[in-house]
Amino acid sequence: MRILIMAIALAFAMIQPVSAAVYQQGVIYVIYEENVIKDNADLNSNDVPDYVEDMATQVNAAREVFKDVFKFPDPLESERFKGVTSIEIDLLDREELGNSGKAFSNVRKKSKHDPNERAIYIKLANTVDSHKKPTPTHEYFHLVQYGATYFRNGWFLEGMATWAEDSVSEIKKYPNDLAIPLKLRSKTYENQIFEKKYSTAKTLWFPIAISKKDKAKIPASLIKKYKYVDGTPVFHDDVIYGANVMRDIIHKMKDKEEVAAANFGGFENWRKKGQRDEQNNEIIMDCVREVYYSR
Numbered sequence: 001m002r003i004l005i006m007a008i009a010l011a012f013a014m015i016q017p018v019s020a021a022v023y024q025q026g027v028i029y030v031i032y033e034e035n036v037i038k039d040n041a042d043l044n045s046n047d048v049p050d051y052v053e054d055m056a057t058q059v060n061a062a063r064e065v066f067k068d069v070f071k072f073p074d075p076l077e078s079e080r081f082k083g084v085t086s087i088e089i090d091l092l093d094r095e096e097l098g099n100s101g102k103a104f105s106n107v108r109k110k111s112k113h114d115p116n117e118r119a120i121y122i123k124l125a126n127t128v129d130s131h132k133k134p135t136p137t138h139e140y141f142h143l144v145q146y147g148a149t150y151f152r153n154g155w156f157l158e159g160m161a162t163w164a165e166d167s168v169s170e171i172k173k174y175p176n177d178l179a180i181p182l183k184l185r186s187k188t189y190e191n192q193i194f195e196k197k198y199s200t201a202k203t204l205w206f207p208i209a210i211s212k213k214d215k216a217k218i219p220a221s222l223i224k225k226y227k228y229v230d231g232t233p234v235f236h237d238d239v240i241y242g243a244n245v246m247r248d249i250i251h252k253m254k255d256k257e258e259v260a261a262a263n264f265g266g267f268e269n270w271r272k273k274g275q276r277d278e279q280n281n282e283i284i285m286d287c288v289r290e291v292y293y294s295r
């Protein structure tokens with residue numbers, strides 16, 4: 001049966017012309033079928049749609065901010081993604097993808113741009129306008145999280161990735177909460193946080209960053225360096241709130257993985273389901289509190 005399926009797959013692959021284009025910018029590779037690109041503007045006449053270049057540019061900009069300026073762990077240097085040398089972005093039709101972006105925690109042992117190279121990857125929809133949306137940064141940040149820790153609880157993964165969008169976005173009014181020091185000790189508050197995903201950026205991550213006065217600047221050299229093909233700056237302003245706090249929390253989480261895994265019989269048995277189990281919630285929240293009260 002397996003041979004039959006492989007034979008059909010092979011025959012199908014031979015009939016279907018392989019038309020995927022590859023665009024490289026540093027360690028980032030964008031893989032796309034030419035017909036998914038809706039805007040073919042090519043201001044710099046390099047035969048690559050600016051739309052494609054801009055997507056890679058945003059990811060590289062976010063990558064430099066997190067990796068080089070704020071010293072977040074680099075997914076390409078992580079233990080988990082050993083031997084991985086690149087990040088692939090599959091640029092797909094919105095209908096096919098089903099949403100605007102997804103990040104994956106498995107490794108492509110044979111990357112799409114080179115079967116001899118290993119890659120980690122994200123998928124982005126052809127409706128994402130990098131000039132207006134921080135989706136490439138959000139999905140890239142998931143790779144940072146995956147490389148740094150195995151914890152997968154949604155209030156951490158989605159909430160903090162939503163926080164990370166601040167790096168390239170302009171936030172006019174940061175969500176504040178003066179009661180945060182008290183709330184961090186409240187069971188009711190905790191339980192509300194644990195049930196949520198994206199919205200914890202507003203109810204937890206930004207409020208702790210602001211409470212800790214962790215306001216930082218994106219260096220002027222980076223603002224100048226990262227521009228879209230039409231000259232628009234990638235960074236919408238130079239303020240980022242919470243980068244030091246979030247980095248410290250992520251490091252703390254790495255240290256506590258053993259405690260969490262022990263609930264499931266050790267690392268060998270701490271699989272995806274266990275990595276997002278509610279038993280992890282208190283352990284992650286302890287990391288938040290430890291960083292919060294020690295800074």
Ligand SMILES: [Zn+2]
Pocket residue numbers: 138139142157158161
């Ligand atoms: Zn996400």
